[in-house]
Amino acid sequence: MHDRERAGRHVLRDAARLLDVLGRVADGQLHTVIPPKSPGRGRVQLPHVIQPDPVACCLVRRNAEESFGRFVPLRSACHSIDEADAMDTPQLAQIEVAGCALAVRTAGARTNPALLLIHGFPSSSLSFRNVIDALARDCFVIAPDMPGSGDSAPIENPSFARFADLTEELLARLGVDAFHLYLHDHGAAVGLHLATRAPERIRSLVVQNANAHESGMGPSWTATRNYWDDPTPERESAATAHLTFAGTRDQYVGGLPPDIAARIDAQRWEQDWQNLLRPGRLDTQRALLLDYRSHVARFAEIAAYLERWQPPALLLWGRHDIFFDLAETLSWMNALPRMEAHILDGPHFLLETHAAECAALMRAFFTKGGGSR
DSSP states (O other), X not given: OHHHHHHHHHHHHHHHHHHHHHXXXXXXXXXXXXXXXXTTEEEEOOSSOOOOOHHHHHHHHHHHHHHHOOOOOHHHHOSSOOHHHHTSSOEEEEEEETTEEEEEEEESOTTSOEEEEOOOSSOOGGGGTTTHHHHTTTSEEEEEOOTTSTTSOOOSSOOHHHHXXXXXXXXXXXXXXXXXXXXXXXXXXHHHHHHHHOGGGEXXXXXXXOOOSGGGOOGGGHHHHHHHHSOOHHHHHHHTTTOSHHHHHHHHHTTOOHHHHTTSOTHHXXXXXXXXXXXXXXXXXXXXXHHHHHHHHTHHHHHHHHHHHOOOEXXXXXXXXXXXXXXXXXXXXXXXXXXXXXXXXXXXXXGGTOHHHHHHHHHHHHHTTTTOO
């Protein structure tokens, strides 16, 4: 249901675009219609048309052909598309990286500074759906699904270091050198590998409910720490008790004030849970839970990186986070005294309730010089 629903949304979106284009052709607003080579088939040169996703384009073509006969899809029919305009709308693609097919959403002109968005558990790049369009006005946005999440298949022996390896290769494939780095939840364990490996590539950090200090790990981590100390099956069971439908729901609304919880669409955790039920996904999350201890073991290395390099940084924090203590925000600000910090009346998944505010703060931070070095 998850994949079908996503495909259906893409079909409807691109079908709407096609109808709009056909309507404007009929009104004379677009020009250079090439006569059809055969009945029911023609090509239209479109001066400013946003390219649809490749997969969605195929779906639109297939569905349209069933009713109207064969035609050239928009992606191949557009002979004069400005590259910057073509990338304004997020594009979902599968990119082969070191033998892995990574699903990646990109948006914005490639000539803009790159912004890497790394999602957390149990979500995917869809968690950025409400901010990508705004951020793409100033940045070349790259939002991959980590292996075993979203539309990226699981890999053998998953770890945050391995995910960082794949992300490095992805950036190389996209021709990206320096970039802004968005850290959230598990994404911090991936992104901070990138930062400590090549500090000179980091334009800035955006820290959104991302942990890198002991201060952020309160009593809720007790079962997990016990598992790290002695990874027996019994302790694993206790530490992974959240890998259920109820636990997935609680990632979004657990411990929240009712008015904030009411702002979060139930489809978010329903889709995440359906995704987790796909082959290999729960095993990936069990492996990452154990591997998170390697992230904690790197806190001193991360602190040394922050102290030496002092990257420009923006903190966006949902104060009702039940996973990372609010004290973590002070640790970040102590480590980066010039950090711009905003603590909002929101949850761990802050973009679910405060997407517009966060997008505006990020755009202002980037455009006023954050990460200009």
